[in-house]
Amino acid sequence: MVRNKRFWITLFILPCMALFAFIYAAPIITVIVTSFTKYTAFETPSFIGLSNFKTIFSDNDFLISIKNTVIWVLLQSSFHVGLGLAVALTMRRRPKGWKLLRTAYLIPNIVPTAATGVMFTLLFNPSFGVVSDLYTRLGISSPVPNLFGNSGYAFWIVTATWIFYSAFNTIIFLSEINAIDRQIYEAASIDGATPWQMDLYITLPLLKNVIGTCVVLASVAMVSQFDIIYVTTKGGPGTATLNLPIYLYKTAMLENNYGKANAVGVIQIILGISLVLLIRWLFRTRDKINGDGSGLL
Amino acid sequence: MNTGLKKLMAAMLAVLLTVSLAGCFGNPDTGGTAGSGDKVVLSVINYHVGTDFGADYYSYLFDSFTQTPAGRNVEFKFEEIPTTDAFNQKIKLLIASGDLPDIVLNGGNNITELAARSGKVADLTPYFDADPEWRGLFDELSLEFNTVDGKIYGVPVSKEISYIYYNKELFNRAGVTAPETAFPTWDALFAACDKFIDAGITPLGMDSADSGWLTNLWFSALIATQSKAGEKWMNTQYPSNYETPEVIAAAGQLQRMLSEYTTPDAVGGRYDPMATHFFNGEVAMFPNGPWMIPDFRSPDKAPADFYDKVGIMLMPHYGMEMVPTPGDMVGATDPAKIDAAVAFLKYSTTVENQIKALEMTGLQPVSSQVTIPNSLRASDPLMAQVLDISAKAQITYGQNQAYWHQNVIDAFSNFLPELAYGYITPEQFCAKLGEAALKN
Numbered sequence: 001m002v003r004n005k006r007f008w009i010t011l012f013i014l015p016c017m018a019l020f021a022f023i024y025a026a027p028i029i030t031v032i033v034t035s036f037t038k039y040t041a042f043e044t045p046s047f048i049g050l051s052n053f054k055t056i057f058s059d060n061d062f063l064i065s066i067k068n069t070v071i072w073v074l075l076q077s078s079f080h081v082g083l084g085l086a087v088a089l090t091m092r093r094r095p096k097g098w099k100l101l102r103t104a105y106l107i108p109n110i111v112p113t114a115a116t117g118v119m120f121t122l123l124f125n126p127s128f129g130v131v132s133d134l135y136t137r138l139g140i141s142s143p144v145p146n147l148f149g150n151s152g153y154a155f156w157i158v159t160a161t162w163i164f165y166s167a168f169n170t171i172i173f174l175s176e177i178n179a180i181d182r183q184i185y186e187a188a189s190i191d192g193a194t195p196w197q198m199d200l201y202i203t204l205p206l207l208k209n210v211i212g213t214c215v216v217l218a219s220v221a222m223v224s225q226f227d228i229i230y231v232t233t234k235g236g237p238g239t240a241t242l243n244l245p246i247y248l249y250k251t252a253m254l255e256n257n258y259g260k261a262n263a264v265g266v267i268q269i270i271l272g273i274s275l276v277l278l279i280r281w282l283f284r285t286r287d288k289i290n291g292d293g294s295g296l297l
Numbered sequence: 298m299n300t301g302l303k304k305l306m307a308a309m310l311a312v313l314l315t316v317s318l319a320g321c322f323g324n325p326d327t328g329g330t331a332g333s334g335d336k337v338v339l340s341v342i343n344y345h346v347g348t349d350f351g352a353d354y355y356s357y358l359f360d361s362f363t364q365t366p367a368g369r370n371v372e373f374k375f376e377e378i379p380t381t382d383a384f385n386q387k388i389k390l391l392i393a394s395g396d397l398p399d400i401v402l403n404g405g406n407n408i409t410e411l412a413a414r415s416g417k418v419a420d421l422t423p424y425f426d427a428d429p430e431w432r433g434l435f436d437e438l439s440l441e442f443n444t445v446d447g448k449i450y451g452v453p454v455s456k457e458i459s460y461i462y463y464n465k466e467l468f469n470r471a472g473v474t475a476p477e478t479a480f481p482t483w484d485a486l487f488a489a490c491d492k493f494i495d496a497g498i499t500p501l502g503m504d505s506a507d508s509g510w511l512t513n514l515w516f517s518a519l520i521a522t523q524s525k526a527g528e529k530w531m532n533t534q535y536p537s538n539y540e541t542p543e544v545i546a547a548a549g550q551l552q553r554m555l556s557e558y559t560t561p562d563a564v565g566g567r568y569d570p571m572a573t574h575f576f577n578g579e580v581a582m583f584p585n586g587p588w589m590i591p592d593f594r595s596p597d598k599a600p601a602d603f604y605d606k607v608g609i610m611l612m613p614h615y616g617m618e619m620v621p622t623p624g625d626m627v628g629a630t631d632p633a634k635i636d637a638a639v640a641f642l643k644y645s646t647t648v649e650n651q652i653k654a655l656e657m658t659g660l661q662p663v664s665s666q667v668t669i670p671n672s673l674r675a676s677d678p679l680m681a682q683v684l685d686i687s688a689k690a691q692i693t694y695g696q697n698q699a700y701w702h703q704n705v706i707d708a709f710s711n712f713l714p715e716l717a718y719g720y721i722t723p724e725q726f727c728a729k730l731g732e733a734a735l736k737n
Binding site for chain 2: 041042125126127128132143144146148149150151152233234235236237238239250253254255256257258
């Protein structure tokens, strides 16, 4: 009977494993292997050891791309997730019009990111965008700032195109909040707890695991963020918005150096896995410290 | 439904999914073979589609070829990819994977060299050698431009030229007299720009996004007309040293143009909005090639009568970009397909089709044997003026998109804003280009 059950489990897992092997595992193995080779558009791969890694780590642009990626990961996992949580906590109290707010907040997530990028490029166009219009209406005579074109603020403008849209996290938090037993809040209310105290001592501790999940998802998404940066600035001006995926893309498609690009890919994979492990470790450690499972917040 | 039947159906579904997955990795349809019936099926990835300036001409070319004796047994299987950028990326990937189409249209981006060195395209030298009449259509420079390691891989279909379009109305409004052929010096052009500024008119069309096409045209002209050394530099393919006096001086002048003489959205801006500025009469001078002329009459792009407001002049110092185009290649491996593909490329370069291309798209004939029909002067006087003014060019030079490595063009585009806002000096700008060149 047990052997028969194992057979069926294996059979049902087989398609999933085949999908994983062909779509994920095989390319990842190929990327890792070819990262140690000289491999260009007109050369078959030949082993060169760590040469590609030495090259990228001696390239200042690569180091800048890591720095920008890490800053964006930190912003995404703190401010972006925190904003989603704050909106969810506000909606938990079901203020007037909360359903409309929930729907409206979700709309930007429905728009494809490439379209969002084009939209912001047009909105911030210094000749005919909203900033130009605002300057005209306010009678400001100084030149209209070129928000995506000036490295003085391009990084923060690109960040602004996604950092406020945290509806995905809000939805996850709301569903988790709705699963919390109402009786806990009723008991706290009878004990005289204020809404703020209920959030602090009941809701947030019980959301600990899902916060960890959202932080992992947000961080990993930022390690692979590509489309909106490509559409708005392509990593420029200069290297102001250059991140790892854009650096990888340029190495592969403009330098035609696939071995070096795959070395960047390996670093990106390592960074992604490290972040996942680090975040899981952080949350688990806090668990042990508290002991009683009251959470980190 | 009993448990046994459920298990059986589930097992069948699992097997079906696994088999269909395996099917995903089977051999794709390669577009037919030479021997499929009487037809030779040639695969083509075509980027001259939709609103592309050459869409109508290439549609005519493919259709009319199948009505010629050489093309009667040929059938084309098309994949359409709008925009040259997307097309080039796809072709680069196909070069790496070895799945090139039978006819490889050339969108630039150093694709000729990549394809040739990969060994995935046919050596066309024997075909040129076997047909001296065909070979005689091309000058040596055009063939040399498509030669890698002594072998010809591309069939050039046109020459690329560029110069300055100007808006006659804006010149009149600013009180600037347009030169008959060219401003004698850059200082003369900048003096005119100052007059435009005084009149509240933006003098120059420029951009920086994508490849910074318009700014690239200005920069090429600035370098080539600095000195003999600059002219030589601008006629060198894949230069590695960008920190030469003439390139640095040109970058300095470019910085001035970007900061003083162009629209606020030029920095970080793409070509299309800049062209719209010109069509809307917001910019006095706009560098580009003859392929833009049909747009002047297009009701979708320019106001009515705009065509009549446009004049043409060469770059200062009577300079003009004149560069052979990277030629279309043959990716087929089957001998019958190679023959058919070469027959098509020969057809695309007949004298009649070069004239047709000129009339329909503004593509300049690659062959000096082509006599321009008098009817063109009546039907398209601006195009005729282009041909007249081309003969007056005293300095001709290549163009950065044709002669620079792709990642240098990208660095050019990325660091132009830094140059424009004064965050880097012309020397640092040129050093950045040099750093990018050394990565190749």
